[in-house]
Amino acid sequence: xxxxxxSAVAGAAALALLTGCGAxxxxxxxxxxxxxxxxxxxxLSVQSWVGAQANVAVAQYLxxxxxxxxxxxxxxxxxxxxxxxxxxxxxAILEDWGHPEQEQRYVEDKKTITAGGDLGVTGHIxxxxxxxxxxxxxxxxxxxxxxxxADLLRTAxxxxxxxxxxxxxxxxxxxxxxxKNLDLDYQVVFAGSEAAQITQMKQFAKEKKPFLSYWYxxxxxxxxxxxxxxxxxxxxxxxxxxxAEVACAYPVTPLQKYLNTGxxxxxxxxxxxxxxxxxxxxxQNQVSLxxxxxxxxxxxxxxxxxxxxESVWKGWLS
Amino acid sequence: MATLTATAHKPAPPGILANRAVRKLLVLAxxxxxxxxxxATQWPGAAWxxxxxxxxxxxxxxxxxxxxxxxxxxxxxxxxxxxxxNVVVLAVRAVYLALLAVGWAGVTAVGALVAWRVAGVRLxxxxxxxxxxxxxxxxxxxxxxxxxxxxxxVLASVVVGALLGLAAGLSDRMDRALRPVLDTMQVLPAFAYxxxxxxxxGIGVPAAVLATVVYAAPPMARLTSLGLRGADKEVLEAVExxxxxxxxxxxxxxxxxxxxxxxxxxxxxxxxxxxxxxxxSVIGAGGLGDRVYQALASVDVGAALAAGIPIxxxxxxxxxxxxxxxxxxxxxxxxxKSPLTxxxxxxxxxxxxxAGRLGDFLDWPDGWExxxxxxxxxxxxxxxxxxxxxxxxxxxxxxWAAHFTSWVLNxxxxxxxxxxxxxxxxxxxxxxxxxxxxxTALTAVLAMAAIGVLGVWDPSLDTLSQVLAAVAVTLxxxxxxxxxxxxxxxxxxxLRPVLDxxxxxxQFVYLIPVVALFGVGRAPAAAAAxxxxxxxxxxxxxxxxxxxxxxxxESARSLGASSGQxxxxxxxxxxxxxxxxxxxxGVVLVLAVVIIGGLVGGGALGYQVVFxxxxxxxxxxxxxxxxxxxxxxxxxxxxxxxxRRTPKKGA
Numbered sequence: 001x002x003x004x005x006x007s008a009v010a011g012a013a014a015l016a017l018l019t020g021c022g023a024x025x026x027x028x029x030x031x032x033x034x035x036x037x038x039x040x041x042x043x044l045s046v047q048s049w050v051g052a053q054a055n056v057a058v059a060q061y062l063x064x065x066x067x068x069x070x071x072x073x074x075x076x077x078x079x080x081x082x083x084x085x086x087x088x089x090x091x092a093i094l095e096d097w098g099h100p101e102q103e104q105r106y107v108e109d110k111k112t113i114t115a116g117g118d119l120g121v122t123g124h125i126x127x128x129x130x131x132x133x134x135x136x137x138x139x140x141x142x143x144x145x146x147x148x149x150a151d152l153l154r155t156a157x158x159x160x161x162x163x164x165x166x167x168x169x170x171x172x173x174x175x176x177x178x179x180k181n182l183d184l185d186y187q188v189v190f191a192g193s194e195a196a197q198i199t200q201m202k203q204f205a206k207e208k209k210p211f212l213s214y215w216y217x218x219x220x221x222x223x224x225x226x227x228x229x230x231x232x233x234x235x236x237x238x239x240x241x242x243x244a245e246v247a248c249a250y251p252v253t254p255l256q257k258y259l260n261t262g263x264x265x266x267x268x269x270x271x272x273x274x275x276x277x278x279x280x281x282x283x284q285n286q287v288s289l290x291x292x293x294x295x296x297x298x299x300x301x302x303x304x305x306x307x308x309x310e311s312v313w314k315g316w317l318s
Numbered sequence: 319m320a321t322l323t324a325t326a327h328k329p330a331p332p333g334i335l336a337n338r339a340v341r342k343l344l345v346l347a348x349x350x351x352x353x354x355x356x357x358a359t360q361w362p363g364a365a366w367x368x369x370x371x372x373x374x375x376x377x378x379x380x381x382x383x384x385x386x387x388x389x390x391x392x393x394x395x396x397x398x399x400x401x402x403x404n405v406v407v408l409a410v411r412a413v414y415l416a417l418l419a420v421g422w423a424g425v426t427a428v429g430a431l432v433a434w435r436v437a438g439v440r441l442x443x444x445x446x447x448x449x450x451x452x453x454x455x456x457x458x459x460x461x462x463x464x465x466x467x468x469x470x471x472v473l474a475s476v477v478v479g480a481l482l483g484l485a486a487g488l489s490d491r492m493d494r495a496l497r498p499v500l501d502t503m504q505v506l507p508a509f510a511y512x513x514x515x516x517x518x519x520g521i522g523v524p525a526a527v528l529a530t531v532v533y534a535a536p537p538m539a540r541l542t543s544l545g546l547r548g549a550d551k552e553v554l555e556a557v558e559x560x561x562x563x564x565x566x567x568x569x570x571x572x573x574x575x576x577x578x579x580x581x582x583x584x585x586x587x588x589x590x591x592x593x594x595x596x597x598x599s600v601i602g603a604g605g606l607g608d609r610v611y612q613a614l615a616s617v618d619v620g621a622a623l624a625a626g627i628p629i630x631x632x633x634x635x636x637x638x639x640x641x642x643x644x645x646x647x648x649x650x651x652x653x654x655k656s657p658l659t660x661x662x663x664x665x666x667x668x669x670x671x672x673a674g675r676l677g678d679f680l681d682w683p684d685g686w687e688x689x690x691x692x693x694x695x696x697x698x699x700x701x702x703x704x705x706x707x708x709x710x711x712x713x714x715x716x717x718w719a720a721h722f723t724s725w726v727l728n729x730x731x732x733x734x735x736x737x738x739x740x741x742x743x744x745x746x747x748x749x750x751x752x753x754x755x756x757x758t759a760l761t762a763v764l765a766m767a768a769i770g771v772l773g774v775w776d777p778s779l780d781t782l783s784q785v786l787a788a789v790a791v792t793l794x795x796x797x798x799x800x801x802x803x804x805x806x807x808x809x810x811x812x813l814r815p816v817l818d819x820x821x822x823x824x825q826f827v828y829l830i831p832v833v834a835l836f837g838v839g840r841a842p843a844a845a846a847a848x849x850x851x852x853x854x855x856x857x858x859x860x861x862x863x864x865x866x867x868x869x870x871x872e873s874a875r876s877l878g879a880s881s882g883q884x885x886x887x888x889x890x891x892x893x894x895x896x897x898x899x900x901x902x903x904g905v906v907l908v909l910a911v912v913i914i915g916g917l918v919g920g921g922a923l924g925y926q927v928v929f930x931x932x933x934x935x936x937x938x939x940x941x942x943x944x945x946x947x948x949x950x951x952x953x954x955x956x957x958x959x960x961x962r963r964t965p966k967k968g969a
Contacts (some may be wrong), residue, residue, distance in 0.1 A: 079934030284545030
């Protein structure tokens, strides 16, 4: 036993020596992989959807080739990304779809995150059916008639009900509550990831099968598989305040950028650049299509876009 | 562990066993006859009664909020967790910077030289090729990040594990207290470890390292204790008679005598740490695992493979080198261990590193990268276009997955959920008691009941149905292959390297090919689980059959039994214990991967953990994590043969 006590004491002493005896605030500890070898590093959060990958690819390309930074990207889901951003483990989120609770906590109360302005792209979430299906049955585009089509939309995973396909569990969604509150004979089935959802939708479209899916714009797939939105009860300010009681459509969201406060203040030209980064839905879709459809690597896609749009990004650097 | 005491028992003759089994079943039947009507009238319906659940989401949600709000101000965080986190960050950073400073040429050279000294020329070449392949695939920096994290996690695990093992090896009371805990940790899926550390440390490297340490330290502790306790009594007595003190005996006799177990422990720890360091990408570990995770999220099989190959190479090299070091130490020849050769080695490594610095060989050169993602993706596209569905006669892989889902998984799940909850408990009790003792039965029933109390009865049964289906498939294929391997030497020789490689691969890697083949859903998750669990089942089956007493076989043969009869009537019954062990291992390994299957649409408990992490809704995730722990406990107890296994592979 004595051996253990001595080693424990030694361990504690070493720990104290190593760290100094003061307080250590772990919310201020950056990633151990950041700023290696004196390089100036920016860490960007990549979300799992392709549009966000397009933002990050272009920002990364310009930061590396025009401003001389080393860029690390980390895949973090939306909500944990706020926590990581607050702790400085990530420097910036380039596309946020609206998280009022986190905004209140980190931007208003703790002030560890600073708003970075509009991305320039407007997002909208909704329920969509493929246009070929909507043409056959025009009344499917109103939620009141959805129960009529539940049988047509049944799959192995949805059991006896119709299938409402959702993508990644991490995305902003009220679908389970909506199905319950609107009394729909549907089962929400999570594909697990957006890519899985896209694969599934493409398979359906190939065979011209009907499907009902959580989807959003801007999204490059709508150019490959034309889709029509199903009307939900109209959105009114505050109707989605209680997540369990939601019974209305999703809002139209101007997508936002957020920066870690420390980075926003001391990040130099990189922070300045990310603040000014602003482009249009078409620009984003163009890069997204290059990545997702033509299977270019993100940096190649970014290079292609950057080569053709000098006038746009020159403004971000000045 | 009550079952440990039973290791010495010979299998009882069938007559008595049957009697005892009948008696156990009778007791259960009486209990059921008394309790079931009460339960059925009090709480009707098949699902776990809501009156008996405890909703933990409220307090857990509050706890999680409190932690986030106080992480930068409360003394507990400032003076304890903050320092822990700080030390981890500093250590990982130091190792990472050192690796980068040595450069790719230096790291490769050092790796190869160390491998050469401890394991010989062939492994040295293998190591060098593996490192170069990581660079060629464009994964040098992620590989170094993973390596840095691994080095820190393995060192910490070895120290923690060795200390715990030392305590358990020297004190009987510690041993009794620690052993059940360590045994249980061995059977828990890696995913269950992630959430509690995230709750405290947030997403990032510190959480990843700590989860890895918790996961990888138990085998070291077990083997250290085993080694200390297994030391030759006569040698110890001889040392004692020389009038040594307890400490001298420990340092000069017991620890050196246990070095083989210690090295095996290090080997196990390294393998488990690698497995976990990759899975921990889900909580922000970065490195290779993160690349796989990103690629899986966009079903980019090519990119996932480019990151997966370095993981496999790293695993194989680390396993072989540490394994060879262990054998060499255990063996008679201990040449090449003199300090002088190590000095030369150090000098050579330093020379290469300096040369690398001067020759500007630090960063992997851009032009030397091989883009395998594109051709692989083209192959996968071709596969999905041609093999996915509507293949004449056999049907496509997606069709198989759909059939497996609607013909096997769905009925099984619906059947389980249709069973009244008390009957599920009864079945669990019966199975566990028949195969083990009343204690294992009690643990199993309590674990299952805890799942109900936590309010995740239905998703747990969903996960259970996936586990059962995957285990059934695993056992059919595994036993068949195992029997073939036991009967044909040539087949076994062919099989051995394949099994070796498959047994060292981290669980995460198995998700990549199944997504390519079967798309997304419960069927691919089950398929990955089958592939992951097969090697262990095949190996244990083959070993069990081969160890059957040759005299028994000989006498059967002389009585004119055909080879089929020999197998059925002699070999299989005599190898019963090994077969049970294979079932147990199969179940534990399948569960681990079915849970990770939540990342590729496996749903149920795995999905809830992913959901909890993804939405920052730790309450949901923690409840699911606890249910996974209970399910793992239950499955282990229900299939636990009366002999404890030695740890072979991370479960």
